[in-house]
Amino acid sequence: MLKINKLSKNFQNGEKITEVIKDISFNIKRGNFVSFVGQSGCGKTTLLKIISGLIDKDQGEILVNDKKIFRASKDIGMIFQDFSLFPWLNVRENIAFGLRLKNISQEKINKIVNHYLEITGLKDFADAFPNSLSGGMKQRVAIARTLANDPQLILMDEPFGSLDNFTRSSMQEFLTNLWEKEHKTIIFVTHDIEEAIFLSNKVYLLSKRPTSIKKEFDVNFKRPRKHSLKKTKEFFDLRNKLTEEFL
Amino acid sequence: MQIQKQIKKSNYLLKGLIGFLSFLLLWVLLTSTGLVKPFFLPSPLSVIEATIKLFTEFNLFSDILVSVYRILTGFILVVLIAVPLGILIGVNNKFGEYLEHIAIFFRYIPPAAFIPLSILWFGVGEIEKLFILFISGAPWMFFLTLDSVRNTKKELIEAGYTLGASERQIYFKIIFPGSLPSIWDAMRLMISTLWTFVIVAELIAANSGLGHVIIQSQRFLQTANVIAVIIIIGILGLITDYLFKVGYKKFFPWTERVRG
Numbered sequence A: 001m002l003k004i005n006k007l008s009k010n011f012q013n014g015e016k017i018t019e020v021i022k023d024i025s026f027n028i029k030r031g032n033f034v035s036f037v038g039q040s041g042c043g044k045t046t047l048l049k050i051i052s053g054l055i056d057k058d059q060g061e062i063l064v065n066d067k068k069i070f071r072a073s074k075d076i077g078m079i080f081q082d083f084s085l086f087p088w089l090n091v092r093e094n095i096a097f098g099l100r101l102k103n104i105s106q107e108k109i110n111k112i113v114n115h116y117l118e119i120t121g122l123k124d125f126a127d128a129f130p131n132s133l134s135g136g137m138k139q140r141v142a143i144a145r146t147l148a149n150d151p152q153l154i155l156m157d158e159p160f161g162s163l164d165n166f167t168r169s170s171m172q173e174f175l176t177n178l179w180e181k182e183h184k185t186i187i188f189v190t191h192d193i194e195e196a197i198f199l200s201n202k203v204y205l206l207s208k209r210p211t212s213i214k215k216e217f218d219v220n221f222k223r224p225r226k227h228s229l230k231k232t233k234e235f236f237d238l239r240n241k242l243t244e245e246f247l
Numbered sequence B: 001m002q003i004q005k006q007i008k009k010s011n012y013l014l015k016g017l018i019g020f021l022s023f024l025l026l027w028v029l030l031t032s033t034g035l036v037k038p039f040f041l042p043s044p045l046s047v048i049e050a051t052i053k054l055f056t057e058f059n060l061f062s063d064i065l066v067s068v069y070r071i072l073t074g075f076i077l078v079v080l081i082a083v084p085l086g087i088l089i090g091v092n093n094k095f096g097e098y099l100e101h102i103a104i105f106f107r108y109i110p111p112a113a114f115i116p117l118s119i120l121w122f123g124v125g126e127i128e129k130l131f132i133l134f135i136s137g138a139p140w141m142f143f144l145t146l147d148s149v150r151n152t153k154k155e156l157i158e159a160g161y162t163l164g165a166s167e168r169q170i171y172f173k174i175i176f177p178g179s180l181p182s183i184w185d186a187m188r189l190m191i192s193t194l195w196t197f198v199i200v201a202e203l204i205a206a207n208s209g210l211g212h213v214i215i216q217s218q219r220f221l222q223t224a225n226v227i228a229v230i231i232i233i234g235i236l237g238l239i240t241d242y243l244f245k246v247g248y249k250k251f252f253p254w255t256e257r258v259r260g
Helices: A044-052 A091-100 A106-119 A135-148 A165-182 A193-199 A227-231 A233-246 B002-006 B009-032 B044-056 B060-091 B096-107 B111-122 B126-150 B154-162 B167-204 B210-219 B223-251
Strands: A002-013 A016-028 A033-037 A059-064 A076-079 A153-157 A186-190 A202-206 A213-218
Touching: A002 A044, A016 A044, A016 A059, A016 A213, A033 A193, A044 A076, A044 A153, A044 A186, A076 A135, A076 B154, A091 A106, A091 A135, A106 A135, A135 A165, A165 A193, A165 A227, A186 A193, A193 A202, A193 A227, A193 A233, A202 A233, A213 A233, A227 A233, B009 B044, B044 B060, B044 B223, B060 B096, B060 B126, B060 B167, B060 B210, B060 B223, B096 B126, B111 B126, B111 B167, B126 B167, B154 B167, B167 B210, B167 B223, B210 B223
Parallel strands: A033 A186, A033 A202, A076 A153, A153 A186
Antiparallel strands: A002 A016, A002 A059, A202 A213
8 A cells, every 4th residue: 555666865954965765665555564663863753754745755756555645644644752732622622633624524523533532541531631641641642633534554653752661561552452453554663673573564674874674574473462472482582683683 | 830830829929928028028117217218218108198199089090090991902902913913924934024124123122212203293192102002012022923833843733734734724723722822921921011111101291191190299299109109000010910820721721730
């Protein structure tokens, strides 16, 4: 469903030109969960923003369902590290934000929002403002907000990067469960190898700047995945293998 | 924000009260010991007497109403013109540079410098006062609004686009509601500026209003009256500020930090 062909991007700062992304190509099938792992500052966020249409590419081609992407739209949802919730809207209104932009009946909006409040376990917090929520809850609102919009592709930019370890683990399990139920196409960006393996069907390792794909690994652990998977020998071996490649 | 939260409310009030009381004590000490002559600084008691007299015999209440009316009309005019302009130029830089430079130019001219010109143009009536208030408030309000709009977090705008918002929807559903609290704060700042300049305008040329009462009292050497009016201005200022504070809490409950 997503085809990226020889994508390149440079940033210009005065006279100086920095190559951020160089000749990246990959394909992602519908309903797949794919992770990109790279070190901080390697251009992961830039890659996602280009795919989403928020910033322009310099060269290459991006096709979603064989259609070129010109600008950001609701078809490609994005989850940000800092949650990016609208602080003046309560949880329910945040989730409804994308739906309210279109001509959808209030009845239908309520139905969709209630569904995602239920799935994300936020029913009791529907009327709370984001500033009264914990980090994990905020990110669940952001995920619900994106899912409610029914995008064809979801991009996640280190979504659990600012959470504490405990919350992070439980959010990983939450996301896995969610994906196992809804089978959305997801691109997940992180610097945490373990997180990438746990969540994905496929992991791409990115090189330092200018970013290109260093190596790709299929992850075939069976689903549903539980947190105990991280303690198995197979998981441990794969993690070591990837870490070695990475360094 | 953080520090304010740490001060308990009762403490906060108490400290404010202690501040005022020690000020009063100093005043009593200075006047009762005869250190300062009553002509320059009358005792608190004679100021209270003067206040009562101003209200009962000289109808000070109508002067208060006149000044408050002037501030409110000036404030509304400033907000109605400067806030939309600030928002418009904050989101769309196309004609921003023309207006920005004019506004900077006016911002650096002390509004009081316009009073003679304003009298020449408009006489000493209400339009002259309104003009002075507008010229002292509008450039600041414009810039403060512009800043609030430009400070909208980029991430929120990006989130909006990926949720399918059009450019127009980004303005009305993200930038505008997001910058309202700081625009409200700017309005709070603005009204205190207008309090200053309404008095200045009235001191120089007016037939009514609190500034007028001050200058009349000075002419007749009634120092107690001057101080009484100054205190009344201070109290009115406190009330105005309190109303803005309450309004902030009521309109923007989402800005308050409830937990962690």
